[in-house]
Amino acid sequence: MTGPRTLYDKIWDDHLVHQADDGTCLLYIDRHLVHEVTSPQAFEGLRLSNRTVRAPEKTLAVVDHNVPTSPDRHLGIKNEESRIQVEALAKNAADFGVEYYSENDKRQGIVHIVGPEQGFTLPGMTIVCGDSHTSTHGAFGALAHGIGTSEVEHVLATQTLIQKKAKNMLVRVDGVAPAGVTAKDIILAVIGEIGTAGGNGHVIEFAGEAIEALSMEGRMTICNMTIEGGARAGLIAPDQKTFDYITGKPRAPKGAALDMALDYWKTLQTDEGAHYDKVVVLNAADLPPIVSWGSSPEDVISVDGVVPNPDDIKDANARTSKWRALEYMGLKPGTKITDITLDRVFIGSCTNGRIEDLRAVAKVVEGKKVASTVDAMIVPGSGLVKEMAEAEGLDKIFIDAGFDWREPGCSMCLAMNDDRLKPEERCASTSNRNFEGRQGFKGRTHLVSPAMAAAAAIAGHFVDIRTL
Numbered sequence: 410m411t412g413p414r415t416l417y418d419k420i421w422d423d424h425l426v427h428q429a430d431d432g433t434c435l436l437y438i439d440r441h442l443v444h445e446v447t448s449p450q451a452f453e454g455l456r457l458s459n460r461t462v463r464a465p466e467k468t469l470a471v472v473d474h475n476v477p478t479s480p481d482r483h484l485g486i487k488n489e490e491s492r493i494q495v496e497a498l499a500k501n502a503a504d505f506g507v508e509y510y511s512e513n514d515k516r517q518g519i520v521h522i523v524g525p526e527q528g529f530t531l532p533g534m535t536i537v538c539g540d541s542h543t544s545t546h547g548a549f550g551a552l553a554h555g556i557g558t559s560e561v562e563h564v565l566a567t568q569t570l571i572q573k574k575a576k577n578m579l580v581r582v583d584g585v586a587p588a589g590v591t592a593k594d595i596i597l598a599v600i601g602e603i604g605t606a607g608g609n610g611h612v613i614e615f616a617g618e619a620i621e622a623l624s625m626e627g628r629m630t631i632c633n634m635t636i637e638g639g640a641r642a643g644l645i646a647p648d649q650k651t652f653d654y655i656t657g658k659p660r661a662p663k664g665a666a667l668d669m670a671l672d673y674w675k676t677l678q679t680d681e682g683a684h685y686d687k688v689v690v691l692n693a694a695d696l697p698p699i700v701s702w703g704s705s706p707e708d709v710i711s712v713d714g715v716v717p718n719p720d721d722i723k724d725a726n727a728r729t730s731k732w733r734a735l736e737y738m739g740l741k742p743g744t745k746i747t748d749i750t751l752d753r754v755f756i757g758s759c760t761n762g763r764i765e766d767l768r769a770v771a772k773v774v775e776g777k778k779v780a781s782t783v784d785a786m787i788v789p790g791s792g793l794v795k796e797m798a799e800a801e802g803l804d805k806i807f808i809d810a811g812f813d814w815r816e817p818g819c820s821m822c823l824a825m826n827d828d829r830l831k832p833e834e835r836c837a838s839t840s841n842r843n844f845e846g847r848q849g850f851k852g853r854t855h856l857v858s859p860a861m862a863a864a865a866a867i868a869g870h871f872v873d874i875r876t877l
């Protein structure tokens with residue numbers, strides 16, 4: 410395209426292989442991440458049609474959803490269904506020559522934590538994975554889509570993806586976030602503002618002072634949850650922080666190749682005057698720490714607020730659905746958020762399972778004890794995060810405080826392994842989804858930041874961390 414372009418336009422143009430008259434496009438894919446849940450049929454499809462993986466060196470496989478997080482997992486996976494899925498990925502990766510991180514490899518972890526950590530995720534790339542939270546990688550100024558299993562097969566076979574171009578949306582977060590207000594609070598506030606359908610049909614670029622101020626890890630938290638706002642992908646223009654993060658990562662370019670890459674990466678900025686189809690502006694200075702109260706990530710409220718009354722909603726369908734959410738959550742309108750008590754606390758996931766998240770937790774819980782009424786677990790997002798945390802002594806702080814310190818994986822972010830809520834158990838969780846049954850049948854999830862989850866574990870109920 411000609412004229413001023415957005416970051417999305419630029420990455421799109423650079424990867425366009427072919428455009429049909431009806432706007433259907435073939436995009437070149439630079440990186441393909443593969444996990445055990447959405448890949449078995451894709452590899453089976455390749456076998457049936459006698460095809461190979463087109464670019465094994467651009468493909469990386471890792472197990473995350475089904476792996477147990479208990480310390481004895483090296484002895485084998487007891488749950489048969491999980492074991493079969495994990496073994497299938499190991500076999501598929503070996504058969505098709507794809508690099509694979511097993512549950513006993515210290516590079517293993519949640520796929521969206523592993524990609525950036527390895528320098529597999531780089532600016533300006535197109536990145537796909539059979540997983541909706543692939544949007545995480547947009548934090549590097551990469552166009553990162555979640556795809557379905559048939560598309561996984563298509564990308565494995567051809568290294569291309571059929572797509573239609575999305576619209577451009579800008580979410581600008583101005584100002585400075587107050588102490589206690591984190592990337593998680595910003596993105597929950599954005600979703601609260603635009604709703605879970607607010608980004609439909611769009612790729613969202615995040616910009617503004619508050620986004621620029623975030624670390625790479627905070628930016629990953631933002632882009633990770635873009636998908637909960639309905640968008641196809643989230644993007645943040647790369648800057649010096651991005652380049653510093655990437656430099657020295659195992660698979661990142663080095664020497665002259667890095668210099669050449671940097672020249673290109675520095676062009677990955679939206680041009681002055683480029684057109685956005687939709688613009689949303691928030692001021693970070695106005696934001697509080699946020700807690701979700703319902704069964705959708707748009708059901709959010711300030712920690713110093715009360716559970717809202719669905720009767721205040723005009724639209725009858727929305728009113729009914731929010732009443733149902735309250736009933737599921739076992740909550741009554743008008744209840745102070747800080748009066749809500751918890752049974753469980755889960756700290757981890759691809760939203761908030763990185764080292765800075767764990768440091769934020771350690772800061773809150775050091776020298777304190779988890780409330781006797783709470784069962785709390787901390788699950789590092791990868792083996793490398795675990796190793797870093799242990800080198801810094803964070804594991805000791807957590808264990809002394811009474812947290813369970815686990816092996817890496819998706820864990821209780823979703824009930825696909827042994828970690829799950831019992832019916833009606835209430836959990837403060839640093840993950841990204843609070844749908845009915847997400848963390849276990851009839852389990853009740855409140856989405857919060859790591860510091861808020863940590864403070865809730867100690868107090869046994871939500872606490873406004875601004876008052877600590």
Ligand SMILES: CC(C)[C@H](C(=O)O)[C@@H](O)C(=O)O
Pocket residue numbers: 446447474539540541542555823
């Ligand atoms: C299992 C997988 C396909 C799923 C996703 O696509 O996101 C999971 O990671 C999730 O977070 O719900």
Ligand code: SF4
Pocket residue numbers: 473474519520521540542758759760818819822823840841
């Ligand atoms: S941690 Fe949760 S959101 Fe992330 S990939 Fe795993 S299940 Fe999906």
